[in-house]
Amino acid sequence: MSRPAPATAQRLARGLVAWSLAWAVLLVFDERMELANKALLLVLSSAVAGLWWPAWVALPAGAAAIGAFNYAFVPPRGTFAVDLHHDAVLLATMLAVSWIVALLMARLRRVAAHERDHALRAEQLRELGDALRAADDPADQGPQLLQALARATQAEVTVQLAAGAPGLEARTIGRPPDDEEDAALRLCLADGRALGPGSGRHEAMGALVLPLRGRAGTFGAALLRLPAEPGERGERHAPARAQAQAHLQALCDQMGSALERVQALRHAAAAREAAHAQALRNTLLASISHDHRTPLATILGAAGSLQEQGERLSAAQRRRLADTIVDEATQLARLTENTLQLARLESGAPVLRADWESLEEIVGSVLARTRRRHPGQRFKVHLDKGLPLVRCDAVLIVQLLDNLVDNALRYGADTAAVEISARLQADALVLAVADRGPGVSAGDRERIFTAFERGPAAGGTPGDARRRGVGVGLALCRAIAAAHGGHMTVRPRRQGGSRFELHLPLQLAPPGPDDAAPAGPAP
């Protein structure tokens, strides 16, 4: 482990400074200090030097200092002889204290270093874990793993990610491996076990190779080109080294599990997408076979009749055939619009051309459109005063409302007016279309929003051309509502009939121009 500690030379220098200062004081104040004080000063400097010096320097240094002290200050001065008995005790005590202090300091330093390593490792694991969790694609975090490993070992690292789920390709991050390294990486990927120095396998190799393991396999491997062991590291004993390696493995495994998680997610997403695409394809096929054929057959019949029998038909008959062709073609156009729009909304993320729109205008344009097709139809429209603008794709909401109105005209009672209303609820705008038709049974209320489902009324009157071919209409309504973050509901009405509602989430409209009246229709 690298640790943020001063380099060896610097630490030795600091110890030397401490000793030198002590000796300078001793020599300068020689005359004015008693021997006991001098001895204390020396013990102090020995303790201070012990802060920085490793035991193997501090112990002999302590002995040497006390020898020198004896020579310089203990009478008879200038010799190593000791006259007085208590001076000898003093020297022995000094030596013992200075050694004990040096040993204690060394041990303390080792414990502190160990703690620091531990904290550093935990911090590294946490950082990498956070980065992996935050990443959409953990493979993009390969460089981060590489950095973490490199910081922990001063090794030059290469990370190799295995190919996996769709969209996850094999990738090499860092210096490309040479042939031997490549073989080692592949071996590690294949059997999911570490190799290289300290791993128990291929100990003589220059690099350590660690697998990126998940629960169910190996998702890559990291190659650490360890620097030549410096002298200081020689002192590191096996447990420390095993610990360091366990940490490196933990870093790698964190990446491995993240890759595993993403692969599982990707596989699931791909399966979901395939199922969705299949469902969409079925819907489109059903729409074409189910709903498009009938109007086409009618058009073809009418057109063929005009072509073959034109001269023999009366003007009124020709007129009726032409009307049929126009009506059925219009119907076919709507079906095609609905089917295409549903396919567009259901295939991936739809692009909305959202703008601030007024429900009043949306309702107005649907009314204008419907009136062209059904000139005699009555409508009851009620829009709450002061409705806020709503952020939506006007073309889609118009299409939705148009389908609801069309649905009401198909299934509603012929004589009753179709009711359109808009109101503000707690946090939603509700746009509703109500009819006086046979209603939708409780069991069908969810089903009719699925493509190709209709209420029983349609099934009961198969010959009624007006009542066929809703097909994708309500399914499209639901898709449009969902694309806007809203939803559709259908409810029975008290005196018979159904009420279809679009709930749109409310957003805060931008401020209007200064001279405008409040939003909504003025009184």
Place this chain on the structure above:
Amino acid sequence: MTLSVLLVEDDRDLRSTLGAALEVEGYHVACSASLADARARLNHADALPALVLLDLGLPDGDGESLLAELRRRGPVPIIVISARDGEGPTIRLLDAGADDYLAKPFTLGELLARMRVALRHRGTVAPPATTRYRHAALAVDLAGRRVQRAGQEVRLTPTEYRLLARLVRQAGQVVTHRQLLADVWGPEFIGHTHYLRLYMAQLRAKLEADPADPRLLLTEPGVGYRLVEPDPD
């Protein structure tokens, strides 16, 4: 006088059907299947056609270059024929100076109505530059700055009046959001569509019998607004 129409449409069947129908209506119709062909035809003809029907999504482009060329050469009315999905190119062409648009599928009646309005505005058949507008109960006199409904003077704020006047000048034709915002509020207000919503609501409240079911100030969802075609004099 026979009016000549240039029909640029790549679908052969639609081209021949429309061409025949317009001939029956008394127009002289020239057809092109591509922008390049249309350009060549324009360069070789002695005079510009009276009207151009331009389909979007031709094999060689969206027609913006043809539009620019036509605009350089004279005030030819241009009606864009667009598919319903994707208003983007339609709006671009309208903003660039096309007169009106028609979404496929459309009926012959709708096409003829649009052509009639476009020809009137470009001054080919009737006096240009509408300054008076009358439809049902609504009468607008731009010269006198007067707006009347069922004979009663209607008081409009200056902004409401500018908005109405802008629509009157192109009565019967669609005016895009962008054009309205730029002409009524100024170019820096393009994008403030919510201004338009508020003022249209105010105008409708003052001019329409039922603002929720407008008969005069029509909305073209996603594109712009259209003041309904005036009554024939």
